[in-house]
Amino acid sequence: MARIKILFEEFKWIIILVLCLEVSGRNRYKKYIEPNFVQKANNITVHRGQTAVLECTVENLGPKTVVWRKKSDSYVLSIGDRMYADIEEMSVDVSRSPKYDRIQTDLIIKHAQPSHSGLYECQISSKKGYNFIVQLNVLDTQPAYEPALTINGSVYVSRFSKISLTCNATGAVRAPEDIDWFHNGQKIRQNDPHWRHRTLIYKYQEVPGRSLVSNLSVERARDEDAGTYICRSSDKDTKSITVHVLNAGKDISEREVGNGISSKHDHQTLENNCSSQCRLLNVLLLVTSVLLVNR
Numbered sequence: 563m564a565r566i567k568i569l570f571e572e573f574k575w576i577i578i579l580v581l582c583l584e585v586s587g588r589n590r591y592k593k594y595i596e597p598n599f600v601q602k603a604n605n606i607t608v609h610r611g612q613t614a615v616l617e618c619t620v621e622n623l624g625p626k627t628v629v630w631r632k633k634s635d636s637y638v639l640s641i642g643d644r645m646y647a648d649i650e651e652m653s654v655d656v657s658r659s660p661k662y663d664r665i666q667t668d669l670i671i672k673h674a675q676p677s678h679s680g681l682y683e684c685q686i687s688s689k690k691g692y693n694f695i696v697q698l699n700v701l702d703t704q705p706a707y708e709p710a711l712t713i714n715g716s717v718y719v720s721r722f723s724k725i726s727l728t729c730n731a732t733g734a735v736r737a738p739e740d741i742d743w744f745h746n747g748q749k750i751r752q753n754d755p756h757w758r759h760r761t762l763i764y765k766y767q768e769v770p771g772r773s774l775v776s777n778l779s780v781e782r783a784r785d786e787d788a789g790t791y792i793c794r795s796s797d798k799d800t801k802s803i804t805v806h807v808l809n810a811g812k813d814i815s816e817r818e819v820g821n822g823i824s825s826k827h828d829h830q831t832l833e834n835n836c837s838s839q840c841r842l843l844n845v846l847l848l849v850t851s852v853l854l855v856n857r
């Protein structure tokens with residue numbers, strides 16, 4: 563009884579806040595659309611020691627919040643983007659797509675143990691019985707395949723040539739569902755003005771169904787395309803690669819006398835074979851693009 567009282571004291575403000583949001587939300591969204599769950603994998607199997615990712619995506623959440631709890635325990639694991647249970651191996655990762663009013667709230671369990679197995683409930687606050695249930699199975703065995711993530715591709719590209727990167731994400735039981743690319747911390751979206759009309763992201767599963775491969779290609783590399791490219795799988799594994807865009811001629815000689823990092827990289831694309839004619843063409847292209855942009 564005393565514990566419940568303490569718990570209530572702790573959560574009092576949250577409860578009051580949620581109620582306030584609820585009331586103000588009611589008034590503001592008089593006839594707002596009901597939230598709904600986007601169907602995601604609801605039966606996840608991992609091996610002992612691996613990372614389990616339980617996904618929950620809600621559309622039209624409005625002023626409500628997403629709550630994760632384990633069905634067999636009565637306490638709340640997380641509310642919104644905050645963890646409430648003091649369980650070190652668990653965390654939540656929230657990503658938003660404002661365009662579709664979608665919120666993805668993933669419950670991540672690192673070093674999963676068989677005791678983590680069970681039914682997990684993703685709930686929309688204040689909507690009783692409105693939930694998405696995910697079954698987690700943690701096998702007490704070693705994986706037959708080690709999960710892995712590799713990134714390969716062009717580390718050095720000259721301006722106006724093509725950047726090609728390949729990310730290969732292998733899961734222990736099955737291929738991850740998706741792969742996202744980031745450039746200097748920003749997610750790469752093909753319809754973003756910076757990338758539009760010259761960027762292609764192509765994804766396919768390898769035959770055994772354990773690997774998801776994503777090829778990113780960016781045509782007509784610009785100076786701003788240089789930087790860190792990160793590939794992130796839906797299993798929350800990430801790898802990065804640094805791409806240098808070379809100003810034909812100058813940077814190459816710098817690189818050759820430079821600190822020799824180049825030898826550490828797996829793959830290089832050097833297309834420094836630009837005659838004076840082609841340089842002139844490059845300058846023309848640059849001038850044209852500047853004129854087009856400033857129009």
Ligand SMILES: *[C@@H]1O[C@H](CO)[C@@H](O)[C@H](O)[C@H]1NC(C)=O
Nearest residue numbers: 604605606607608697698699
């Ligand atoms: C979930 O997956 C496990 C392992 O693949 C399987 O044994 C179980 O029957 C599945 N449960 C449901 C409800 O599909």
Ligand SMILES: *[C@@H]1O[C@H](CO)[C@@H](O)[C@H](O)[C@H]1NC(C)=O
Nearest residue numbers: 711712713714715801828829
């Ligand atoms: C790809 O990169 C990984 C390291 O990320 C490296 O071990 C592997 O050899 C590379 N593969 C190719 C084909 O370059």
Ligand SMILES: *[C@@H]1O[C@H](CO)[C@@H](O)[C@H](O)[C@H]1NC(C)=O
Nearest residue numbers: 710728730731732768773775
């Ligand atoms: C991806 O990785 C898996 C596992 O290491 C390997 O079997 C597969 O050949 C790789 N695919 C590509 C395209 O690199």
Ligand SMILES: *[C@@H]1O[C@H](CO)[C@@H](O)[C@H](O)[C@H]1NC(C)=O
Nearest residue numbers: 726727728764766775776777
């Ligand atoms: C993706 O990249 C890999 C490695 O560079 C290559 O083997 C594969 O053919 C590419 N696939 C497509 C569809 O471009």
Ligand SMILES: *[C@@H]1O[C@H](CO)[C@@H](O)[C@H](O)[C@H]1NC(C)=O
Nearest residue numbers: 832833834835836837838840
């Ligand atoms: C560079 O261009 C010359 C003539 O245009 C050609 O003969 C040569 O093979 C090219 N070298 C490379 C590495 O493409």
